[in-house]
Amino acid sequence: MYVLLVVAFIDMFSQLPVIAPFATSLGAAPIIVGSVIAVYSFSNMLGNVLSGIWVDKFGSKRILASSLILAGGLVFFYTYVTNPSQLLAIRFFHGFAAGFIVPAAFAAIGRNDDTESNGKKMSHSGAAIGIAAIIGPAMGAIISSRFGIEWLFYFISVALILVGFISLVLITSKPPGVKESNIQEVSGFAFIKKPDIQFAYIAIFLLLLMQGLLTYAMPLKVEELNLAQEMTGIFLSVFGIVAILFFILPSNRMFDRINNRKLMFSGLFIVSLSVFGLGLSTSSSELFISMIFYGIGFALLFPSTSATIMKGTNSQNRGKAFGIYYACFSLGVISGSFIAGLLGTSAMLIFTVGAAIVFISGILMFLNWKQILSNSS
Numbered sequence: 001m002y003v004l005l006v007v008a009f010i011d012m013f014s015q016l017p018v019i020a021p022f023a024t025s026l027g028a029a030p031i032i033v034g035s036v037i038a039v040y041s042f043s044n045m046l047g048n049v050l051s052g053i054w055v056d057k058f059g060s061k062r063i064l065a066s067s068l069i070l071a072g073g074l075v076f077f078y079t080y081v082t083n084p085s086q087l088l089a090i091r092f093f094h095g096f097a098a099g100f101i102v103p104a105a106f107a108a109i110g111r112n113d114d115t116e117s118n119g120k121k122m123s124h125s126g127a128a129i130g131i132a133a134i135i136g137p138a139m140g141a142i143i144s145s146r147f148g149i150e151w152l153f154y155f156i157s158v159a160l161i162l163v164g165f166i167s168l169v170l171i172t173s174k175p176p177g178v179k180e181s182n183i184q185e186v187s188g189f190a191f192i193k194k195p196d197i198q199f200a201y202i203a204i205f206l207l208l209l210m211q212g213l214l215t216y217a218m219p220l221k222v223e224e225l226n227l228a229q230e231m232t233g234i235f236l237s238v239f240g241i242v243a244i245l246f247f248i249l250p251s252n253r254m255f256d257r258i259n260n261r262k263l264m265f266s267g268l269f270i271v272s273l274s275v276f277g278l279g280l281s282t283s284s285s286e287l288f289i290s291m292i293f294y295g296i297g298f299a300l301l302f303p304s305t306s307a308t309i310m311k312g313t314n315s316q317n318r319g320k321a322f323g324i325y326y327a328c329f330s331l332g333v334i335s336g337s338f339i340a341g342l343l344g345t346s347a348m349l350i351f352t353v354g355a356a357i358v359f360i361s362g363i364l365m366f367l368n369w370k371q372i373l374s375n376s377s
Helices: 002-013 019-025 030-058 060-080 084-098 101-111 115-147 149-170 195-224 230-248 250-257 260-280 284-311 318-343 347-376
Strands: none
Touching: 002 060, 002 084, 002 101, 002 115, 002 149, 019 030, 019 084, 030 060, 030 084, 030 101, 030 318, 060 084, 060 101, 060 149, 101 284, 101 318, 115 149, 115 230, 115 250, 115 284, 195 230, 195 260, 195 284, 195 318, 195 347, 230 250, 230 284, 250 260, 250 284, 260 284, 260 347, 284 318, 318 347
């Protein structure tokens, strides 16, 4: 399952450094290039939500296998694209098909997992995503520059289709509707009313909003400090490495021993301070330290939010819950990039506004949680 997650996210991450130049090479205007990038996240968000509904109805195994194979087939058609309109269309359908994969994967992990180790399992899933985030962009750049971009599409297509067929054989999951004695059964979308799940959705949205801001503003910050542009990739890799270490080392035990709400609030606080530190940084060493703390915040947020979804749902609605969860992923990235674009080219302004959004939102969530506790007592 973790290999499946790596392959699924490499599909997305490997295209990040090449899709804009590819669109430009086809004669796309700047606004079309932006649309080509954004339409994947938009259709991916639609696929996330629909995936959750179908997973709860038909089971995760069939959705996983069919979406992997379909996404792989769509990636192959990138090699036949000859104009921006075709690229825009294939990006939409590719993002939609890929949107079914991750909610189905996490629903399967949840159905096969024991609730006492949800946090640890989610940290391992986070490590798989982190590995893809580190090797995906580098792999995409290397393959496309050395062999041509079509070979990148061939490689991703084969990998997705192969893993899709393997998943039919190796992945097992409980059928939809299996009762879980330790979780109160909730039908439909009623789980959204639970405060903890609401906190998890808001927290993961804020984290990915910050990720969108970071991706946009880090090259600007590197340029402001007169550093080599290659340093952008290094700084962006630092937080991934730190997060992966938290996910795979014994530190991952904290995700089952410490209350998830406390981890979420701590993660949001650390992320906001680290991003504010990025804005204030005047040297590469200060950027490096800020990214280390950003990685710690990321490591606290991802497993705690996803484990909250697992613990607050059951076999009848977990697919829907994770569908919305990953829709918040996509919406966060889109919103972050949009806000950064509105703020212009000042990295200091972008990082300061982003830090303020996360910090204030975290405070409001904390106060709301305290109010809920006081009302319940």
